Amino acid sequence: MFKLHPGRCANSHFFRSHLPCRRTLFGLPDLSSLSPFVNADSNPEPQKYHERKILPYNRRQLYEVVANVESYPLFVPFCTGSRILHSSRGDRTKPTTMDAELSVGFLVYQESYVSKVTCKPYEFVQADASSSSPLFKTLTTLWQFQPVPPTSPRHGGIPSNDATDEHASPSLVSLDLTYAFASPLHASISAAFFGQVSKLMVRAFEERCLAVYGPGRE
Template sequence: MFILQGFFTLPNFSPFSPSPDSDEQPATQTYHERKIFPYGRKDLYNLVADVGSYHSFVPYCTGSRILEQRMGQNGVVTMDVELMVGFFALKESYVSRVTCRPYESVQAEASTSTPLFKTLQTTWRFQPASSTSPHLSSGPPLHGDAGNSVAVASHSPDAGPTLVTLDIAFAFENPLHSALSAKFFGKVSTLMVQAFEERCLAVYGSGTK
């Protein structure tokens, strides 16, 4: 789910860019999405952790392959993954370090640079949700405190519904690129959640509300 790294290549604005001696640094942009899905955490986690299938549903991802995989404590899996992306005639590949914590989260951080982005981090989280909670599509992160009516810690990984949150943080190499494309990339997180929802329907059906 890490489409930003090669999603779009902007023109070369180097003549108008800050000089090498400038202290101005590209600001890190962050986007947050959340939505309740009628599936268990286990099923949703398995979809995101299956990086080999990203080309089947992740927008603009044309291929992916696992370069190295390591098993850690408590079932945590760490992978180095090469992702290939394409947008019209533009193609690019990069490597992400993916950390999978079973039924809790999948986090990817780009470990190789491109001319466009300085940093890129994508995090998916899966939390039990109350069956009486509204199906939210956006809002602030939830912390799972006892007074929260959305998070319900007693649910098993197989039981739904599940609150899925997606957080994306990235910084462009060029501050001008950042200013020009902020509105465009603000739609990417929504697009990723929509693609994920379609993948859930294709694999698991409509689920139960």
């Protein structure tokens, strides 16, 4: 996506923050009746979710929002902190890779885990939680950015000389989220609402783009 600075291009895994301006979950069901021992012996399969939306921004703008880990605690649901442990900078032909530590919190739980992050400007950002993560058995987040074809009704009708032009707008953003908690306790407690997280992530992402770039161009 551009020249990366420390703290950029990190994980897209999102958890609750405690600052007043940060994201929260609305309308959660009453979780008080959930027992810590529900499904304690189960070994659930990873859950998969897919979201996509056309936004009035170019691919570079969208990519830079996802890649800027320093801003995550300001808008990402459940994110309480983040830092880059190691990075290997790439370029337009070679992805940037890094290890990023995310601190997350939901309900009464506070945890940290490390993800392997791969960023290819201005196409995708993928994060895979380390196998040693205490929180997740599996966690993969993939954000992809594509230009909207000029023939689409959502396109502004302005021709582009290059269909891969990162400055052309609007763009299609897609999110693929795959996860399984390592702890049956976490899996039981989160089961009532974690399926909503992919939608919350896209909504928070859209609101962040609006805050950073303004209304954009349809």
